[in-house]
Amino acid sequence: MKTVYTCFCTDVIHEGHLNIIKEAHKHGKVIIGALSDPALIRYNRFPTKSLEERIKLYKNLDGVDDVVVQDSIMYDDVIKRLKPDYVVHGDNWKEGAESAIRENVLKCLDAYGGELIEVGYTFNPRVSKIDRQLREKLAMPEYRRKRLRQLLEIRPVVKAIEVHSGITGLIAEKTVIENNGEFDQFDAMWISSLCDSTAKGKPDIELVDMTSRFRTIDDVTEVTTKPIIFDGDTGGLAEHFVYTVRSLEKMGVSAIIIEDKKGLKKNSLFGTEVKQTQDSIENFCAKIKAGKEAQLTEDFMIIARIESLILEEGMEDALMRASAFVEAGADGIMIHSRKQEPAEIVEFCDKFRETNKTTPIVVVPSSFNTITEEELAEHGVNIVIYANQLTRSAFPAMKRTAEDILRYHRAKEVDDRLMPIKQIITLIDEL
Numbered sequence: 001m002k003t004v005y006t007c008f009c010t011d012v013i014h015e016g017h018l019n020i021i022k023e024a025h026k027h028g029k030v031i032i033g034a035l036s037d038p039a040l041i042r043y044n045r046f047p048t049k050s051l052e053e054r055i056k057l058y059k060n061l062d063g064v065d066d067v068v069v070q071d072s073i074m075y076d077d078v079i080k081r082l083k084p085d086y087v088v089h090g091d092n093w094k095e096g097a098e099s100a101i102r103e104n105v106l107k108c109l110d111a112y113g114g115e116l117i118e119v120g121y122t123f124n125p126r127v128s129k130i131d132r133q134l135r136e137k138l139a140m141p142e143y144r145r146k147r148l149r150q151l152l153e154i155r156p157v158v159k160a161i162e163v164h165s166g167i168t169g170l171i172a173e174k175t176v177i178e179n180n181g182e183f184d185q186f187d188a189m190w191i192s193s194l195c196d197s198t199a200k201g202k203p204d205i206e207l208v209d210m211t212s213r214f215r216t217i218d219d220v221t222e223v224t225t226k227p228i229i230f231d232g233d234t235g236g237l238a239e240h241f242v243y244t245v246r247s248l249e250k251m252g253v254s255a256i257i258i259e260d261k262k263g264l265k266k267n268s269l270f271g272t273e274v275k276q277t278q279d280s281i282e283n284f285c286a287k288i289k290a291g292k293e294a295q296l297t298e299d300f301m302i303i304a305r306i307e308s309l310i311l312e313e314g315m316e317d318a319l320m321r322a323s324a325f326v327e328a329g330a331d332g333i334m335i336h337s338r339k340q341e342p343a344e345i346v347e348f349c350d351k352f353r354e355t356n357k358t359t360p361i362v363v364v365p366s367s368f369n370t371i372t373e374e375e376l377a378e379h380g381v382n383i384v385i386y387a388n389q390l391t392r393s394a395f396p397a398m399k400r401t402a403e404d405i406l407r408y409h410r411a412k413e414v415d416d417r418l419m420p421i422k423q424i425i426t427l428i429d430e431l
Contacts, residue, residue, distance in 0.1 A: 001028050001029050002027060002028030002029070002085040002086065003028055003029045003031060003082065003083075003084045003085055003086075004024040004025075004028045004029065004030050004031065004084060004085065004086045004087075004088055004117075005031045005032075005033065005078070005079070005082055005084035005088070006020055006021075006024055006030070006031075006032055006033070006087065006088045006089060007032070007033035007034075007035055007070050007075070007078075007089075008032055008033065008034060008035065008054070008058060009035040009040050009043070009044050010054075011047055011048045011049045011054065011057075011134060012130055012133075012134055013057065013061065014122075014126065014127050014130045015122055015124075015126065015127060016090070016121065016122030016127050017061075018061070019119060019122055020088055020089075020090065020119055021061060021062075021063045021064060023088055023119045024063070024086070024088040024117075025063040027085070027086050027088075027117070028085060028086070029065045029066075030063055030064050030065050030066075031064075031065060031066045031067070031068060031082060031084065032058045032061075032064055032066075032067050032068075033067075033068055033069070033070035033078055034051060034054050034055050034058055034067055034068070034069055034070065035070050036051060036069055036070065036071045037050075037051055037154055038071075038154055038155070039070070039071060039072050039073050041151070041155065041187070042073070042183050042184055042185065043073045043176070043183040043185075045135075045138060045225060046138060046147055046225065046226075048134065048137055048138060048143065051069070055067050055069070068082070073101060073183050074101065074104045074181050075087070075101070075104055075105050075108050076104065076108055079105070079108040079109065079114070080108070083112060083114070084114060085114060085115065086114065086115050086116070086117050087105050087109060087114065087115075087116050087117070088117045088118075088119060089102070089105070089116070089117075089118055089119070090118070090119055090120070090121040091118040091119065091120055091121055092121040097176050097177060097178040097183065100178040100181065102116075104181065132429070135225060135429070138225035139221060139222075139224065139225045139252075140252070141249075141250065141252030142252070143252075144221070144225065144226075144228070144252040144254065145227075145249065145252045145253065145254055145297065145299045145300060146254070146297075146299035147188075147226070147227040147254060148188060148227040148229065148254035148255055148301060149254070149299060149301065151187050151188065151227065152360055152382055152383075155187060156374075156377050157373045157374075157377045157381065157382065157383070157384055158187045158188055158382060158383045158384070159186050159187050159188070159373065159384055159386070160186065160187065160188035160189060160190045160229055160383065160384070160385045160386065161186045161189065161190060161385075161389065161390065162189075162190045162192045162195050162386060162387050162388050162389065162390050162391065163189045163190070163191060163195075163220055164191070164192070164195040164196050164198075164199040164216060164390075164391060165199060165216070165219055165220070166219040166220060166222065166223045167424075167427070168390050169189060169219070169220035169223055169224040170223055170224065170427045170428065171390065171427070172189045172224070172226065173189075173223070173224040173225065174427060186226070187226065187227070188226055188227045188228065188229055188254070188383075189220065189224065189226050189228050190228075190229050190231065190386075190387055191213070191216060191217060191220065191229070191230050191231060192231045192387050192388060192391075193206070193208070193213070193231045193232075193233050194231075194387075194388060194391075195387075195388050195390070195391040196208060196213055196231075198391055199216075199391070200212070206233050206236075210244060210247070214247065214251065217230070217248075217251055217253065218251070221251065221252060223428070223429070227254040227255075228252070228253045228254055228255075229253075229254060229255045229256075229257060229303075229383075229385065230248055230255065230256045231256075231257055231387075232244060232256040232257060232258045233258065233259065234258060234259055234260075234261050234262060234279070235256070235258035235287055235291070238286055238287045238290040238291075239290075241258070241287055241290060241291050241294075242290050242291060242293075242294035243294075244256070245291045245294045245295060245300065245302070246294055246295075246296065248300070249295065249296055249297055249299075249300045253300070254300065254301060255300065255301035255302070255303055255331070255332070256291075256300075256301075256302055256303070257303040257304075257305050257332075257334050257362065258287070258288075258291075258302070258303075258304065258305060259305040259306075259307055259336075260278055260279045260281075260284045260304065260305065260306060260307055260321060260325075261276055261277060261278055261279055261307055262277050262278075262279045262283075263276075263277045276307070276310075276311060278308070278311055281320070281321055281324045281325075284321075284325065284328075285324055285325060285327075285328035286328075288302055288304060288325060288328040288329050289328050289329055291329075292328075292329040301331035301332060302329070302330055302331055303330060303331060303332035303333065303334055303360075303362055304321075304322075304325035304326075304330040304332070304333055304334065305334040305335075305336060305362075306318050306321050306325070306333065306334065306335050306336065307336060308321060309335065309336065309337045309339075309344055309345075309348070310336050310337065310338055315344065315347060315348060315351070318335065318348055319348065319351055319352060322335070322348075322352055322356075323355070326356065326359050330359075331359075331360070332359060332360035332361070332362055332382075332383070333352065333359060333360070333361055333362065334361075334362035334363070334364070335348045335349070335352075335361065335362075335363060336363075336364060337367065337368060338367045339367060339368060340367050340368060340370075341368060341370075342365070342368035342370070342371040342376075345363055345365075345368060345371075345376075346371075346379050349361055349363075349376075349380045349381055350379055350380070352380070353379070353380040360382040360383060361380055361381045361382055361383070362381075362382070362383040362384075362385065363376060363381050363383075363384055363385070364384075364385045364386075364387045365384065365386075366386075366387055366388060397417075400414075401414045401417075401418075
């Protein structure tokens with residue numbers, strides 16, 4: 001009997017999937033590939049069911065003879081192993097990033113004479129409703145909140161990018177690229193106090209209150225599903241910090257990062273150019289402990305940001321603080337630097353990892369931006385945050401457009417660098 005292969009990356013079976021199986025069954029024995037979690041997260045969205053649950057789901061479908069695990073979004077290994085006579089897939093992968101997967105399948109099949117069968121993609125209100133319900137489930141606080149911890153178990157490096165509005169949240173949510181046969185996307189979102197303040201036209205001195213910052217979170221959570229890391233500045237008074245923790249938990253935020261400074265906030269990249277006061281180890285540990293005691297779930301993370309290198313207090317001070325903050329209950333350590341070379345960040349990570357193998361390390365490579373995620377991972381880094389790049393890229397583009405409209409008294413000269421409104425609208429899901 002001839003064999004037919006198709007790969008699923010879904011948690012919910014609808015008539016579109018059943019139609020694929022029905023067509024496959026006409027041609028022989030049907031084998032379904034269950035895309036593994038690491039591959040699924042890089043290519044699609046976070047699963048709501050475990051791999052084991054998905055395998056069971058697929059095995060119980062009528063017309064399915066076997067289920068195997070597909071460890072990569074590209075089909076090389078699985079086709080080499082199974083040598084199916086046919087691969088069946090929906091016809092919705094002919095354009096965009098997914099077209100690279102299609103080309104990969106055709107190349108693999110051509111090597112031995114296999115055939116690709118493409119089935120018309122199922123578009124109808126019932127299928128659309130199921131897809132929408134799945135997105136809404138992923139966006140629910142109890143699912144979103146725990147996702148950062150889950151990602152830390154699965155991904156070698158969790159990549160977060162700054163968002164400050166619903167539309168930037170959608171960019172973080174939906175941007176997927178294919179590069180040399182590998183798919184990638186951002187894993188999480190960073191709500192920065194700097195970018196949140198800037199978007200509101202306010203200085204980054206903790207002037208924008210938590211109520212306003214929570215509205216930004218609401219705007220983002222309404223249209224996205226990815227986990228959120230919140231920039232909590234100093235965390236404020238310990239008595240206030242506990243309420244912030246509770247509020248963020250309820251909203252489905254995965255983590256807050258607080259820095260060990262006190263007094264009027266000044267951006268860390270000013271370093272010693274402006275007066276900045278580092279909090280005592282004792283006081284900051286007490287704040288961490290208060291936040292952890294206020295937590296209602298095991299999902300939420302409090303990450304301690306160490307400013308010792310920024311303030312030129314030295315490596316030993318940074319390491320001493322890291323040890324104390326972990327002892328106080330911090331779920332992660334963020335180490336920051338404003339130097340353009342990553343040497344001191346690497347040194348800190350290496351020395352921290354000599355005594356602590358498990359506590360997640362977070363870095364923000366804004367200044368030391370030549371080092372890659374893979375290189376950082378080699379030194380024990382778990383989370384990389386691109387903390388302000390969307391804001392910094394948008395501002396000069398908008399300013400130049402405004403200047404040129406004033407210069408030419410019309411909009412024609414700026415048109416070739418504008419994204420079509422239709423393309424922007426496609427980012428936004430309709431009910």
